[in-house]
Amino acid sequence: MVGGKTVIGKKILTKLIVIALAITIIIPMNLRPAAAEDVLDIKAKAAILVDANSGKILYEKNSKAPLPIASMSKMMTEYLVNEAVKNGKISWDDKVTVSDYAHKISQNTGLSNVPLELGGQYTVKELYEAAAIYSANGATIALAEKIGGSEKNFVQLMNDKAKKLGLGDVKFVNATGLVNKDLQGMQPEGTSLTDENIMSANGVAKLAYNLIKTYPEVLQTSSIPKKTFQEGGKYPVKMDNWNWMLPGLVFQYPGMDGLKTGSTDSAGFCFTGTAKRDGQRYITVVMGANSYNSRFSETAKLMDYGFSNFEKVTLVSKGQTVKGNKTVKVVKGKDKEVKVVAKDDVTLAIKRGEAKNYKATVQLSGKSIDKNGNIKAPIKKGTKVGQIVVKSSKNEDLGFINTNNQSYDLVVDKSVDKANWLVLSFRGIGSFFGNLWDSIVGGIGGLFK
Incomplete structure (x- = not known):
């Protein structure tokens, strides 16, 4: 029995070693991004x-x-x-x-x-x-x-x-x-x-x-x-x-x-x-x-x-909004919000079948943006209000020649004049009563909980 246990033990140990070796070989291969240079084998320094x-x-x-x-x-x-x-x-x-x-x-x-x-x-x-x-x-x-x-x-x-x-x-x-x-x-x-x-x-x-x-x-x-x-x-x-x-x-x-x-x-x-x-x-x-x-x-x-x-893949066309970022609030403007769009086509070369890995996002910045991320009126059509940033979700993406992520100009699609004092006053009154009404409704609702 002792000899039998030894044989069985050796077999189990051998299997465990084989499995461990397989894991150490396979997992790194799967995790390691495929290097283009290995594929091309460029003969140069x-x-x-x-x-x-x-x-x-x-x-x-x-x-x-x-x-x-x-x-x-x-x-x-x-x-x-x-x-x-x-x-x-x-x-x-x-x-x-x-x-x-x-x-x-x-x-x-x-x-x-x-x-x-x-x-x-x-x-x-x-x-x-x-x-x-x-x-x-x-x-x-x-x-x-x-x-x-x-x-x-x-x-x-x-x-x-x-x-x-x-x-x-x-x-x-x-x-x-x-x-x-x-x-x-x-x-x-x-x-x-x-x-x-x-x-x-x-x-x-x-x-x-x-x-x-x-x-x-x-x-x-x-x-x-x-x-x-x-x-x-x-x-x-x-x-x-x-x-x-x-x-x-x-x-x-x-x-x-x-x-x-x-x-x-x-x-x-x-x-x-x-x-x-x-x-x-x-x-x-x-x-x-x-x-x-x-x-x-x-x-x-x-x-x-x-x-x-x-x-060649165009992620956002010229004059179009970025998905999920169509408008931005305008402070003290005749219009309360304005569309922000791509100044030019957001186009880049992407490996065939991998466009789904790339996402365009909006980053507001510049003198026309206040500390709360709102646009300040007045503002003219075509004024730059930030960037459209392109990012890849894949770790092996090599980035861009200038930065890790490429950016494109984000602009407003129309001019917005500053609202006059009367409009701003009525908005202030409307906002006051709107907040007051919300408070009353909230208070009454709390009585029935």
């Missing part, structure tokens, strides 16, 4: 996929790690050039005189360049196209000197803008994205020979997102596959866009129209891409790919994942 409409992050791999960004830096140069044009500081037709520094760098055939004449004059537009299409480094320096007075001053503008845009852990040391040792000892004052521009894939994506949102016309230039620099001039140069995913080029991808490549020994092969199909645009960033070609093949993986697995 870092990568990210973003919905260009809402800034929603759809995939990321090591996206917060600061890494060298090489010539993707020129997107910030593009941003500042467009900003200077918009603000009237420069115009596209302004002439830029080439300095000794810009000239020497432009003559380096080991770098991407269009040769510039010392003291020669080129329009802002010509230099901008050379930088955006052909990643011309000398042209980029000439633009930086035009806007900042010196590359050092321009680099300060780059870092200031990065901070304003919230690009995270960023370090700009030059306008081009080259390693400083390639600047022939002329690198900006205060930087070392080993310095280079640093940013995360998340930061690069955010820069691209803001660039396209603020200056969508940049895509008109970035989408040009081939162009001749100074066509008809003394030294014309054929420029083939380094973005080989543009239509007609080696790795052409449907809808691709930007944005910027980059490569150095330390950065590896990098690419910020953007493509639009059927009204949906995505932004991708690949950093530290293994080869010139692989940055494009990995980008194609990201784009395919976006276009195949996500759909």
